[in-house]
Amino acid sequence: MNPTIIYYFTGTGNSLAIARKIAEDTNAELIGIPHALKNPHPIPKDASVGIIYPLYAGGLPNIVVRFLKSVSLADAGYLFFVATEGGKMGAPTSQISRLSKAAGHTTDASWWIQMPDNYIPLSAPPQTPEQQKMYDAAKRKAAVISEAVKNREKHIEGMGFAGKLMGLAYGPFIRHLAESDKKFTISANCSECGICSEVCPADNIIIGKHGNHTWHHQCEGCLACLHFCPEEAINIGTKTELRPRYRHPTVSVSDMKQQKGE
Numbered sequence: 706m707n708p709t710i711i712y713y714f715t716g717t718g719n720s721l722a723i724a725r726k727i728a729e730d731t732n733a734e735l736i737g738i739p740h741a742l743k744n745p746h747p748i749p750k751d752a753s754v755g756i757i758y759p760l761y762a763g764g765l766p767n768i769v770v771r772f773l774k775s776v777s778l779a780d781a782g783y784l785f786f787v788a789t790e791g792g793k794m795g796a797p798t799s800q801i802s803r804l805s806k807a808a809g810h811t812t813d814a815s816w817w818i819q820m821p822d823n824y825i826p827l828s829a830p831p832q833t834p835e836q837q838k839m840y841d842a843a844k845r846k847a848a849v850i851s852e853a854v855k856n857r858e859k860h861i862e863g864m865g866f867a868g869k870l871m872g873l874a875y876g877p878f879i880r881h882l883a884e885s886d887k888k889f890t891i892s893a894n895c896s897e898c899g900i901c902s903e904v905c906p907a908d909n910i911i912i913g914k915h916g917n918h919t920w921h922h923q924c925e926g927c928l929a930c931l932h933f934c935p936e937e938a939i940n941i942g943t944k945t946e947l948r949p950r951y952r953h954p955t956v957s958v959s960d961m962k963q964q965k966g967e
């Protein structure tokens with residue numbers, strides 16, 4: 706049987722949870738995109754290749770774009786994408802097909818799955834009962850996707866109206882994301898535990914005394930640091946101070962380190 710490889714990027718575990726479910730069903734190898742970027746290897750001939758990512762402002766995260774620009778997909782036998790997202794916006798079909806084509810393969814399938822929204826500068830994440838409903842529905846959709854992947858089905862889910870509207874903000878939003886760490890503040894609750902630095906997929910944080918961290922301005926905007934901080938010491942302005950943190954219940958600090966190969 707031809708191998709299946711799933712590359713994933715995650716900030717709070719939603720995309721990893723979906724990647725794990727599809728990998729389990731399809732017997733796929735799972736590789737974190739931060740790790741793959743640092744350790745490039747050729748795609749085996751006729752492999753099924755999946756890219757699982759969180760939707761950012763109606764488009765792909767910067768690190769996923771960089772990954773797609775760095776690989777050759779010419780030898781892949783089947784190429785699929787799965788977005789996880791807080792709303793019901795759809796998938797950025799034209800961006801995906803442009804980047805896939807440039808990497809040497811047309812997109813065979815692209816799906817999206819709704820998961821709890823982790824973008825707390827905008828709104829509080831859904832509470833536990835609503836989260837559970839989303840996880841149950843997501844698991845059902847992931848099972849359908851797994852079957853389609855096993856059969857190498859062609860299936861493209863595009864963008865809805867809300868996604869197209871959001872897509873208008875994508876360019877300016879994504880261009881400024883690397884420097885979005887300038888907006889982070891650290892409260893006096895910081896215990897210097899180092900977890901924010903450990904989970905950061907961009908190695909963007911050096912821990913300093915009394916919350917005086919160094920930020921390298923190579924931020925992916927994933928909010929892993931903010932959501933994983935056990936003291937809830939990281940905020941974006943004052944907006945996030947009263948909002949609960951979110952992370953997928955099955956995803957740990959060591960899983961976050963593993964996505965970058967540590």
Ligand SMILES: Cc1cc2nc3c(=O)[nH]c(=O)nc-3n(C[C@H](O)[C@H](O)[C@H](O)COP(=O)(O)O)c2cc1C
Nearest residue numbers: 716717718719720759760762763790791792822823
């Ligand atoms: C920078 C950023 C931008 C986001 N933009 C969108 C968006 O445009 N539409 C949406 O539905 N969700 C958006 N979200 C929410 C995430 O896509 C969603 O919660 C996703 O499942 C998170 O996956 P992860 O846990 O694997 O990082 C955004 C989240 C972040 C951090």
Ligand code: SF4
Nearest residue numbers: 895896898899901934
């Ligand atoms: S995770 Fe939170 S408490 Fe730990 S070093 Fe980072 S900011 Fe401080």
Ligand code: SF4
Nearest residue numbers: 905924925927928930
């Ligand atoms: S600094 Fe925080 S938001 Fe930026 S990439 Fe690292 S973990 Fe993600």
